[in-house]
Amino acid sequence: MFKKILLATSGAPSTFGAARVAFDMAKRYGAEVVVFNVMGVPTKAFSQVVNDVRTGEEIEVDDEYRAWVEEELKSTFEKQIESVEYAKIVTTTGVPSREILRAARAEDADLIVMGASSGDSSAYRKGYPGSTLQRVAKAARCPVMTVHRETASYWGGFGNIVFATDFSKQAENAFKFALNSAKELGCDLTLFHALDISGKVLDQNDIEDKLIAARARIRETYGPLMGDFKDFDIEVWEGVPYVEIVKIARERSADLIVLAHHSRELDPELASIGSTLEQVILRAGCPVVSVSKPDKV
């Protein structure tokens, strides 16, 4: 199911968790890892000067610098690169989200794996809103896995997957991915919906009714798609969605959370605070996969 994994990394320690997951998966599935690095964000109009993604310093990209970055990446991930059958390093300059998307398309990647903050240039963000993650998650054709914490990188493979649905169209795509993964990896799957009661005044009976309805809706929506897969259960909890998603993931000792990304909002002030996806990524103890498009699931 994963033939090619695009690991988007700045090479900084904050992306080591992502790297570990990417390489472990590649090892398990014989996939190729493309270690992808955006060296700098173009600045100063048409000149060769870019802002280094890591340090924010101005650098001039030439063959020498490129070679140096590649060497750095090679030694950072040396052991891991050796442990998989196919790996290559690709570097470029540009706006990180754009270049990650471009590379995923060019490489026909089946999965993008990245850290939660793969090099956001604040100067860039002001002009073009949206964090790298939001932009990649929104537009990628393939699922995007984010590994926020080093501890979140898994050690023993995936055993429990939580799929959180908001019944959107994108959630169908996310469901397919979750189900396929569960089948392929032999995991337990929890189908979960968080009934959003934030900012609402509902009485207990109302809540109960809605919980029952949501359960039924999950059963109706996804039940027929289960085929012969049996290892699943359904949960519906009320609360603030991201909190509940993180809670159930913890309760089930989930190794993976799968959810849809379908926010059209890219303005960081509006989206990042409200975005369930981002909050889940920041708070979850395990990798999070977001799915937006029906391809590659």
Next chain:
Amino acid sequence: MPEGKFCNKTPINTEEQLKATLGDKGGKQYYEEMNQLDVDSDKLWASIQKTMKSRTKTWLEICAHCGLCAESCFLYQVNGRVPEQVPSYKIQSTLGVMVKKKGKVDNAFMQMCMETAWSKCTCCNRCGMYCPLGIDMGVMFSYLRGLLYSQGFVPWELKIGSGMHRVYRAQMDVTTEDWVETCEWMAEENEEDWPGLEIPVDKVGADIMYTCNAREPKHYPEDIAEAAILFHVAGENWTVPSEGWEQTSLSMFAGDWECCKDNVLNVYAALERLKPKRAIGTECGHAHRATVIEGPYWAGRPDGQPPVPYIHYVEWLAEALRTGKLKIDPTKRIKEPVTLQDSCNYVRNQGLKDVTREILSYIVEPGYFVEMAPNKEHNYCCGGGGGFNGIGKYREQRNVALRKKMEQILDTGCKLVIAPCHNCWDAIRDLEEEYKIGIRWSFLKPLVIGMLDVPKHLLPPEE
């Protein structure tokens, strides 16, 4: 002394040469070689005799040295009002002397000219409006740049820039395949949110042929997607050419006139091939100047016009809003103080000052638009025009130049600046990076998309 490997009188014409010159970090070797570069005085003088128009000659002769142009130049203002920054001085001490000496000048003089031409004038043409005799330094410096370029005295980045245009016919290494691929990609990426969205390539006989700035496919393809979305919502019948899509001209800033001509002919060839009713260029000032204002002359078109009516993006946008092709949801209009950067290249050079303000009247809640002072055709250059933005050697001078725009913006009290020009956009971004005054900046396209009142049938089906 023989010409250098990188710094010489020959333009960059091959990819190999281009890559080699790019590999010369920061132009280190290039500028060292420049110290040895000989001036071919005979050729220089021959060229002056052949190309110097009577207007330039007259201008050099009739300047009254009255100094009325001094205050008009933003570079004079931000550089402590030193005499060396007075427009008439700047041109008399360079081009004027070169002509007087019949081209018999030395290397040091040429390097001084280079520094003056590229770091003390952005060809913004403001001084020309204030000189009682109508003498325009922007025009004369463009001419001087051409002479300098032909002798190899041009900043490294601009030698590369015009080399890019010569090799790829784009200011960046975007090939035809890259470009067409990017159009497909952008259509694909947005078709879910905008059902039916297309970026038609090479459609013959469309109403509009759209051209852009190579930075868009290279780094900011969302700009192309945004153009597509707005054309789509407006119901336009449009296309982009697979060849001749790049409208900018770093060669114009470099003074590489041969290359300018080649590029604009390439765009015009696309017009002849696809026969659109009209052409629309992206939100870029110098691209417009190159293709629409100066281009026809480079191309030797007798009527001084491009082959079909060719308008700037702001003209199309104003028209689309005026005719109701695009509708703004009044609740989404900008409700914070906002100001507008007038791009010299289409405001002073083509008078497009009122259309931009008409656009603002639709997208800004009444009372929130704050003019810079001065504005319209009297506005100052963003600080990075004429190639200034991209030249590493003159970075410091450019940063000083940004101060005028900074003052102007600070005086408006606005935190949001609309800059419908790529280069101004870059300069304002750099200005924020350099001086941290806490502003945001935007092109028009993303702002307008965010405020559209989109007809139901164009929206994705309800979930």
